[in-house]
Amino acid sequence: LKALGRDTVKSPDILHIATHGFFFPDPEKHRDLHFGDDNVFRWNENPLFRSGLVLAGANAAWTGQSVSADREDGIVTAYEISHLNLSNTKLVVLSACETGLGDIKGSEGVYGLQRAFKMAGVDYLIVSLWKVPDAETAAFMESFYRYWLDGKTVHESFARAQKKMRKKYRDPYKWAAWVLVE
Numbered sequence: 001l002k003a004l005g006r007d008t009v010k011s012p013d014i015l016h017i018a019t020h021g022f023f024f025p026d027p028e029k030h031r032d033l034h035f036g037d038d039n040v041f042r043w044n045e046n047p048l049f050r051s052g053l054v055l056a057g058a059n060a061a062w063t064g065q066s067v068s069a070d071r072e073d074g075i076v077t078a079y080e081i082s083h084l085n086l087s088n089t090k091l092v093v094l095s096a097c098e099t100g101l102g103d104i105k106g107s108e109g110v111y112g113l114q115r116a117f118k119m120a121g122v123d124y125l126i127v128s129l130w131k132v133p134d135a136e137t138a139a140f141m142e143s144f145y146r147y148w149l150d151g152k153t154v155h156e157s158f159a160r161a162q163k164k165m166r167k168k169y170r171d172p173y174k175w176a177a178w179v180l181v182e
Contacts, residue, residue: 001076004084020053021052021099022041024041025050041075048078048082048115052081054074058075059074061073078113081117081120087121091123094117096132100112100113100128114181124182132177136165
């Protein structure tokens, strides 16, 4: 992931990432919250370092242990993503919990994964606002991609998938976490 858009590695048209996301709120505003002593990302002043994706092999870095220099740490922060060249990527789907969260800075919008991917050049982004249930997430994604592959626009596919899920599940918790960012 961290090599996308660098040197000869062209970014893909679609990037679908199904993993774990994280976001820690501004430590200055939430001194009363206890995130656990073992997480090294929670206290950074920059919200792009407090937001990211947890990938394979992340346990050591997540708990503050050293990672050998010849290996990736398994964590990609929003800051790292913001420095990628994803200008060839039309759509990124972050099929993970809380990937749409971030700090709100005045009238500048949300600082988190969604800002990072937009800074990297992505056209559309699908993210979640809360912890999403696995089965319903799979159903939502299947519907979205089915509509899109049938020739609908990203907007129309997203709207139709939401409508289908709303009919199937009365509880918005099961489908309403997903938002489309342009």
